[in-house]
Amino acid sequence: MKTFVFLFPQFKFCAPKEEVYFKMLGETELRTSRMKDSNSRNKDKEKDKDKKSRLSLLLAKSGSHENVSPEKKPSAKSNNVPPEEALRWSDSFEDLLGHPDGVEAFTKFLRTEFSEENIEFWLACEDYKSTESATKLLSKAKQMYAIFIDSEAPKEINIDHSTKQAIEKNMAHPTQTCFDTAQTKIYALMKKDCYPRFLTSDIYLMLTKRKGPVAMTRRRSRSFVFSERGETTTAWL
Incomplete structure (x- = not known):
């Protein structure tokens, strides 16, 4: 061989x-x-x-405030808010969210309760609804679903199963309103549950320069009281 x-x-x-x-x-x-x-x-x-x-694209930008992870120090910008301006935020939850510094202070408070995903989702929805391009709408919808809706989402929000299913069905052809129901429920949750605690928090009290909870004030009205002699006196209520 x-x-x-x-x-x-x-x-x-x-x-x-x-x-x-x-x-x-x-x-x-x-x-x-x-x-x-x-x-x-x-x-x-x-x-x-x-x-x-x-996944980090939406987390890097969320509407009118800079989204900061819990490990990072929040911006000190809200500390420069005039006390009289901060006091107006106690009038209504709408006034709070209508002010950029109010959103920032509220976000800072939610981080202390480990529930900042609620305000981040609400802000993301506001940005999403203003998107007109169909291509960008699809891209943002998928990002929001991956971050806030999916069962393994890093910042999953607390919504019911039927709402989550409805969003999932719309992911193939998302519209500007496909997150509206979820946004409304998260808004109601923050207004009813988180907002009252925010008004009594140290974060808010420091902004208003007060040592105790901010009392809900109302304008006094003048009333007339008649005595037994028929004389009238003025009383403030």
Whole structure:
């Protein structure tokens, strides 16, 4: 039988030709397999990187305030709000959310309760409803679903199952109103549950320069009281 001399250390210097051939074939297949595995892992990493990038896109920008993670120090801008301006926020929840500094102070408070996802979702909805481009609408809808709605969302909001299902059905062809129901429910939750606690929090009291809870004030009205002698006196109520 003829022998084949192969000048590579991984093979015998003298081996049957068929044996050398199959060893070479095996090495080639092994290298090809390793290259495929490496390419597959690289693609998976790119997908994960792209997904994380998309998930962080909305978190980096949420409407009228800068969204800061709990680990980062919040902006001190709200500390410069005039006390008389901050006092107006106690008139209504709408007045609070209508002021950028009010939103920032309220967000800071929600972080202390680990519920900042509520205001972030509400702000994201406000931005979403102002989007006119169908392409951007689809992109934002998917981002919002991944961040706030999905069962594994990093900032999942507390909404009922039927509302969540309705949003999921609209993801293929989202409209400007597909998050409206969820936004309304989160708004009501913040107004009824979080807003009253915010008005008694240290964060708000520091802004208003008060040491105690802000009392809901009303304008006094003048009334006339008649005495037994028929005389009238003025009383303030």
